[in-house]
Amino acid sequence: MDTDAANTKRQAMADFAEFINPMKVRTMKAAQLDIIEGKREGACVWDLTGKKYIDCQTGSGIMNVGRHNPQIVQKLKEALDTYDIGVFLLCSKQKADLAKKLAEITPGDLQCTIFGVGGGEANDAAIKIARGYTMKTEIISTERAYHGHTGFALSAIGRAAYKEPFEPLMPGFKTVPFGDIEAMRSAVTADTAAILLEPIQGEGGIHIPPDDYLPAIRELCDENEILLILDEIQTGLARTGKMFASEHWGVVPDIMTVAKSLGGGVYPISATIFKEEIQDFFVPHPFIHLSTFGGSDLGCLVGLAVIDYIEKNNLAGHADAMGKRFRAGFDRLLKDYPDLLLEVRQKGLMMGLQYTNESIGPRMTRKMADRSVIAVYTGNDPSICRLMPPLVITPEEVDTVLGALEDSMKELSKEAGLGKND
Numbered sequence: 001m002d003t004d005a006a007n008t009k010r011q012a013m014a015d016f017a018e019f020i021n022p023m024k025v026r027t028m029k030a031a032q033l034d035i036i037e038g039k040r041e042g043a044c045v046w047d048l049t050g051k052k053y054i055d056c057q058t059g060s061g062i063m064n065v066g067r068h069n070p071q072i073v074q075k076l077k078e079a080l081d082t083y084d085i086g087v088f089l090l091c092s093k094q095k096a097d098l099a100k101k102l103a104e105i106t107p108g109d110l111q112c113t114i115f116g117v118g119g120g121e122a123n124d125a126a127i128k129i130a131r132g133y134t135m136k137t138e139i140i141s142t143e144r145a146y147h148g149h150t151g152f153a154l155s156a157i158g159r160a161a162y163k164e165p166f167e168p169l170m171p172g173f174k175t176v177p178f179g180d181i182e183a184m185r186s187a188v189t190a191d192t193a194a195i196l197l198e199p200i201q202g203e204g205g206i207h208i209p210p211d212d213y214l215p216a217i218r219e220l221c222d223e224n225e226i227l228l229i230l231d232e233i234q235t236g237l238a239r240t241g242k243m244f245a246s247e248h249w250g251v252v253p254d255i256m257t258v259a260k261s262l263g264g265g266v267y268p269i270s271a272t273i274f275k276e277e278i279q280d281f282f283v284p285h286p287f288i289h290l291s292t293f294g295g296s297d298l299g300c301l302v303g304l305a306v307i308d309y310i311e312k313n314n315l316a317g318h319a320d321a322m323g324k325r326f327r328a329g330f331d332r333l334l335k336d337y338p339d340l341l342l343e344v345r346q347k348g349l350m351m352g353l354q355y356t357n358e359s360i361g362p363r364m365t366r367k368m369a370d371r372s373v374i375a376v377y378t379g380n381d382p383s384i385c386r387l388m389p390p391l392v393i394t395p396e397e398v399d400t401v402l403g404a405l406e407d408s409m410k411e412l413s414k415e416a417g418l419g420k421n422d
């Protein structure tokens, strides 16, 4: 091993622990994921020491176009030759171009965009718009939901541990079980402004609703003049085999939020996209929601390059095909290791392995890291491993991940004295 690289890594870890977060360093070491990212390419990342990993975590889906995609990087470099972030007070061609493109690729009559920097901010904007436009206050979200750690978004997430230290949070928020239309129906009141949902829960552990759920939610919203906000921050931009997950169920929200992959892994940008009629709210308040860095000119040019790349390379189709290749392997694992693997939940390359108990997630994460795959159990539930590789993953890389899963399960079975199903 290159000793200079090893020393640089050791120092970076020590500095991270001293100046940022010692507990994070400890947790990453325990998971055998004490990686300092060096080179990044396609579906892979190299630790500073040279060890190569297939990245199935990708910041929970930031890297749909692949890590350090050269075409996106080139667009950013070209943009930097002429532009800076732009002045948010002024109108901008780059913002207008990306907003127009988002109107084109989003389903139905979603048309106008407010830009932000991150996903939480995009959801905050969505909730503010919903309250402002409807003049009602109540927001219903779901248990295990994840919408970000900013003010309004944090109030809407469905995990108490993230919220309790900061209470009291925003009033007017409540959660109901995900996928249960009757629970949602019962929660609606005359003061409900919006229902906020991920079409598929990501952070919560890849939970896919029953097929009639989102259409029934749409109907419920229409009957009660409630806005439907769909958070497509993880599910969007071809991850599930369609440009947006809501398209699987033919449901058009009133407001959709997009972030993460819109920045191509190289420049932060998020978008809150809404129907034209909601624009009425902004007529007396054109400056009611501002973000200095939101939708910077550079970010918008990157966003346009990302969408162009996804379309030209048919990443939705590729995600679907690679998802099916994964599925064939998962089916074998389900048959061979029923004591370890209970269920697989999947749409395209949004995949969740439900293990039989909570001790398995962390152990599998370590075994997969040994086999050069980053495959992390979810923070919400260690019995679930979420796999969200870049959508450019190759068939050979899919097979490598499946091989690593098989070897890790074999080893874990032996350790636990379970034995493979033959």
Ligand SMILES: Cc1ncc(COP(=O)(O)O)c(C=O)c1O
Pocket: 060, 117, 118, 119, 120, 121, 123, 146, 147, 148, 149, 198, 202, 203, 231, 232, 233, 234, 259, 260
């Ligand atoms: C579904 C969903 N919404 C919102 C967010 C928050 O995004 P950000 O971390 O950019 O604020 C995330 C982040 O993981 C997410 O997965």
